[in-house]
Amino acid sequence: MTRPDTGRVAPERRRSPGAPDPGHVGGGTPADAAPxxxxxxxxxxxxxxxxxxxxxxxxxxxxxxxxxxxxxxxxxxxxxxxxxxxxxxxxxxxxxxxxxxxxxxxxxxxxxxxxxxxxxxxxxxxxxxxxxxxxxxxxxxxxxxxxxxxxxxxxxxxxxxxxxxxxGVRRPALAAVLPTVAGRLVLLDVGASVDPDEQTLGMHAQLGAAYAASVHGADRPRVGLLTIGTERGKGDRLRRDAPAVLAGLSLPAGARYVGLVEGNDVVHGAGADVVVTDGFTGNILLKGLETAYALAGPPTTASAADDPPPRAAVLLGxxxxxxxxxxxxxxxxxxxxxxxxxxxxxxxxxxxxxxxxxxxxxxxxx
Amino acid sequence: MTRPDTGRVAPERRRSPGAPDPGHVGGGTPADAAPxxxxxxxxxxxxxxxxxxxxxxxxxxxxxxxxxxxxxxxxxxxxxxxxxxxxxxxxxxxxxxxxxxxxxxxxxxxxxxxxxxxxxxxxxxxxxxxxxxxxxxxxxxxxxxxxxxxxxxxxxxxxxxxxxxxxGVRRPALAAVLPTVAGRLVLLDVGASVDPDEQTLGMHAQLGAAYAASVHGADRPRVGLLTIGTERGKGDRLRRDAPAVLAGLSLPAGARYVGLVEGNDVVHGAGADVVVTDGFTGNILLKGLETAYALAGPPTTASAADDPPPRAAVLLGxxxxxxxxxxxxxxxxxxxxxxxxxxxxxxxxxxxxxxxxxxxxxxxxx
CATH class of the missing domain: 3.40.50.10950 (Rossmann fold)
Known part of the structure; x- marks a missing residue:
C-alpha cells in the first residue's frame, strides 16, 4: 500500500470577494469561479x-x-x-x-x-x-x-x-453529494462498506469532513450520524455504539460532530454538511432521493443558481x-x-x- | 396475548365495474367508492x-x-x-x-x-x-x-x-404507504424492529402482503426485498440470508416474492406492491422520501386523481x-x-x- 503524495496541497481557491462558499464540484461550472x-x-x-x-x-x-x-x-x-x-x-x-x-x-x-x-x-x-x-x-x-x-x-x-x-483506512468509503434545501451535503458511505463497525464510521466521518472542507470549501463542517430518532438510545446496535466513537474524534478542518440526524435532515440539510451511515442504508437512501429528485426536481432553492451535484460517488481512502x-x-x-x-x-x-x-x-x- | 377475532372478514368492497383496484385508504375519499x-x-x-x-x-x-x-x-x-x-x-x-x-x-x-x-x-x-x-x-x-x-x-x-x-408474531411491523409513479406501495418495517433477523423479515412479508391485498385490494401482491443491488450476494449479512427465507414462504392472498428491489424502485413502484426491509433502513428511507415529496410533490402521475396516502404508519401484528x-x-x-x-x-x-x-x-x- 502506497502513501499518496500528501506533500501536495489543494490549489489555492479562486474566490470572488464576499462569496461565502467558493468550492463547488458539480455537473458544470462553479458559479463563482472559472473551471x-x-x-x-x-x-x-x-x-x-x-x-x-x-x-x-x-x-x-x-x-x-x-x-x-x-x-x-x-x-x-x-x-x-x-x-x-x-x-x-x-x-x-x-x-x-x-x-x-x-x-x-x-x-x-x-x-x-x-x-x-x-x-x-x-x-x-x-x-x-x-x-x-x-x-x-x-x-x-x-x-x-x-x-x-x-x-x-x-x-x-x-x-x-x-x-x-x-x-489506517481498512474500508474505503464512497461519498456522494446530494442537493438539499440548505445547499448540499456529503453522504457516506453509499455502498462500499455494507457491514461497518463503529470504528469504520469514525474513519468515514474523517474522510467526509475532509472532503467537505477540501472540495466544497465548507468551514468547520458539521458531521451528523444518520439514525431514526434523536432520542438517546434510538437506532440499531451500530447506531447506539457509534456516537461515543464519533464524539471522541478529533476531526480535520475544524469539523465537529453534531450528533444524530434523520432521513428528513438529508433533504433539508440544515443541520449537517456531512452525514455518516453504513453503505447499505446510504445506498438505499441515495438511490431513493436521487430518483425522487430526478422526477420532481431537487429540493434546493439554490438550484436555479447552481448546477445540481453530479449523480456519482467518489471513493475515499x-x-x-x-x-x-x-x-x-x-x-x-x-x-x-x-x-x-x-x-x-x-x-x-x-x-x-x-x-x-x-x-x-x-x-x-x- | 389474545388472538383477534379472525372470524370476521373484511367488508365486501364497493367496486365500480371495470375498476382494477378498488381498495384505497388515503387521506380522503377513494376515487371509486363512497367512504x-x-x-x-x-x-x-x-x-x-x-x-x-x-x-x-x-x-x-x-x-x-x-x-x-x-x-x-x-x-x-x-x-x-x-x-x-x-x-x-x-x-x-x-x-x-x-x-x-x-x-x-x-x-x-x-x-x-x-x-x-x-x-x-x-x-x-x-x-x-x-x-x-x-x-x-x-x-x-x-x-x-x-x-x-x-x-x-x-x-x-x-x-x-x-x-x-x-x-407467531414476535416483532410487530410498522407499515407505511408511499406514493409511487405506478401508484403506491407498502413499505415495512419503518421503525418498530430495527435489528430484525430473516425470520422477522419473512413474517413482515406476510403482514405486508396481507395489508396490500386487504386494504389496497392488490391482486396477488408482489413482495420485494430492499437491498443495494440485484446481483446475487449483494447487500449486508441480513440481505444475503433473507432471500432464501422469503422465497420459501407461502404468502397470503396469492402474493409472490419477486426478489430484490433497490431504493429507486421504491420511487418508481413498478416492480413491487410490498417492499420489506429492516425498521432502521425503512424509517430513514421513508422520512427522506416523504420530505422530498412534501417539497417537490409526489412522483405519481395518478396523484391528480387520488389523494396521496396519509403520512402515517399502521402497526401490524x-x-x-x-x-x-x-x-x-x-x-x-x-x-x-x-x-x-x-x-x-x-x-x-x-x-x-x-x-x-x-x-x-x-x-x-x-
Missing amino acids: ETGTARIAVDLLGGDHAPAVVVDGALRACQADPALQLLLVGPLDAAGEATAALPPADRARVRTLTPGDRPDLARRRGSGARSGPAAPAESWVESGVRAAVLAVAQGQADAIVSAGNTGATVTSAALGLGRWP VAGTVVVCHGAAGPDDLAAGIALAATLHRRAAVAAIAAMIPLSEVTHDK | ETGTARIAVDLLGGDHAPAVVVDGALRACQADPALQLLLVGPLDAAGEATAALPPADRARVRTLTPGDRPDLARRRGSGARSGPAAPAESWVESGVRAAVLAVAQGQADAIVSAGNTGATVTSAALGLGRWP VAGTVVVCHGAAGPDDLAAGIALAATLHRRAAVAAIAAMIPLSEVTHDK
Whole structure:
C-alpha cells in the first residue's frame, strides 16, 4: 500500500470577494469561479453499467466535447472504443486513446485461465478486467483518474488492491453529494462498506469532513450520524455504539460532530454538511432521493443558481482518484462523473484529503 | 396475548365495474367508492409528537369536522382536551370525550413511583402514560383504535403488551404507504424492529402482503426485498440470508416474492406492491422520501386523481388498530392518521389481515 503524495496541497481557491462558499464540484461550472484547467487524463471503464458500452461511449463523448483539456483513455473492447473516436471531430480524436484489456499480457492470461471457463466466462472476464485495467493505467501513470459505472464491489476492490489504501483506512468509503434545501451535503458511505463497525464510521466521518472542507470549501463542517430518532438510545446496535466513537474524534478542518440526524435532515440539510451511515442504508437512501429528485426536481432553492451535484460517488481512502457512477447512469451522468473526476484531479483533491486525516487516531486493526 | 377475532372478514368492497383496484385508504375519499361509514371511536394521544398537544388538538378537530361519524377519545391533560372540545361547534361536542391518565388509579400510581423522580419525571410520565392509557381504552372496549405521534418504541411496546401480539408474531411491523409513479406501495418495517433477523423479515412479508391485498385490494401482491443491488450476494449479512427465507414462504392472498428491489424502485413502484426491509433502513428511507415529496410533490402521475396516502404508519401484528404518526407530524398529518384509523376500523382490516397470515409456517421462537 502506497502513501499518496500528501506533500501536495489543494490549489489555492479562486474566490470572488464576499462569496461565502467558493468550492463547488458539480455537473458544470462553479458559479463563482472559472473551471479548473490543465490536462486531465481520465480512464473510463467502457463495459461498466447496465447499458454499457453505448451509454458510456455517449457520456465520454459529451464530457470530451465539454472540456477541451480532457483526455480520455477508453478501456474496453476495440469496437466500442473505435466507435467513440470515430464520432469525434478529427481535431478531437487525438485526445482519445483506447486500451483493451487484451492488450495487457497479464490480464489476457488471467482471462484465459481460472475456474470460469464456461460460455459466459469471456464476457464476464472482460467486464472484470476492464476496471482492473483502468486501475492499472492509473497506477502506472498512464491516466490521472478512473470513472466506472460497473459493479461497485469490483471497482472498490480493484482500486484498493491496485492503488493502495491510505494507512489506517481498512474500508474505503464512497461519498456522494446530494442537493438539499440548505445547499448540499456529503453522504457516506453509499455502498462500499455494507457491514461497518463503529470504528469504520469514525474513519468515514474523517474522510467526509475532509472532503467537505477540501472540495466544497465548507468551514468547520458539521458531521451528523444518520439514525431514526434523536432520542438517546434510538437506532440499531451500530447506531447506539457509534456516537461515543464519533464524539471522541478529533476531526480535520475544524469539523465537529453534531450528533444524530434523520432521513428528513438529508433533504433539508440544515443541520449537517456531512452525514455518516453504513453503505447499505446510504445506498438505499441515495438511490431513493436521487430518483425522487430526478422526477420532481431537487429540493434546493439554490438550484436555479447552481448546477445540481453530479449523480456519482467518489471513493475515499484509496491512493488515487476514483469516481463511481450508478449502474443505471445515463450519458449525462457519465459525463458529469468524468467532469467530477477531472476537477478532483486538477485540484489534487485526493492528496489534500489524505493530508487532512489524522492517522494517529485511527485503529488500524481490531 | 389474545388472538383477534379472525372470524370476521373484511367488508365486501364497493367496486365500480371495470375498476382494477378498488381498495384505497388515503387521506380522503377513494376515487371509486363512497367512504366507509359507521361510528369509529379513536383514542388520540394528545401528548405524542414534537409539537404536542397543540398540533394534535388541531389535527383531531380537523378529523372530527371532516367525518360526522367519528368519535374521539382525547387522552392527555384536561386543559388541552378542554381546549379541543371548546373549539368545536356545540352540536359536535358530544362526539369528543376526554381521558386524563390521572383518571386511572393504576396509571397514577405508576406515575407517582419508580426510579424517575427528578424534576423532569412528571412530564415524562405523562407522555408515557398517555399512550398506555389510550391502549387500555382500546383493550377495555372504550375506543376502537389508537392514534399517536409519540415515541414509536413506547407505542409499539404499549400496544404489544396491552393488546397482545398475534400468535407467531414476535416483532410487530410498522407499515407505511408511499406514493409511487405506478401508484403506491407498502413499505415495512419503518421503525418498530430495527435489528430484525430473516425470520422477522419473512413474517413482515406476510403482514405486508396481507395489508396490500386487504386494504389496497392488490391482486396477488408482489413482495420485494430492499437491498443495494440485484446481483446475487449483494447487500449486508441480513440481505444475503433473507432471500432464501422469503422465497420459501407461502404468502397470503396469492402474493409472490419477486426478489430484490433497490431504493429507486421504491420511487418508481413498478416492480413491487410490498417492499420489506429492516425498521432502521425503512424509517430513514421513508422520512427522506416523504420530505422530498412534501417539497417537490409526489412522483405519481395518478396523484391528480387520488389523494396521496396519509403520512402515517399502521402497526401490524398486534390485536388492535394502531396508527403511528411522525413526531414532526402537522395537523393535516394527524387528521389523516385519524381518518386512516377510522377507515381501518370500519373495514375490520386488522382482523382481516390477521386471518390471512398462515401462522403454521412461522417460527415462533428461534
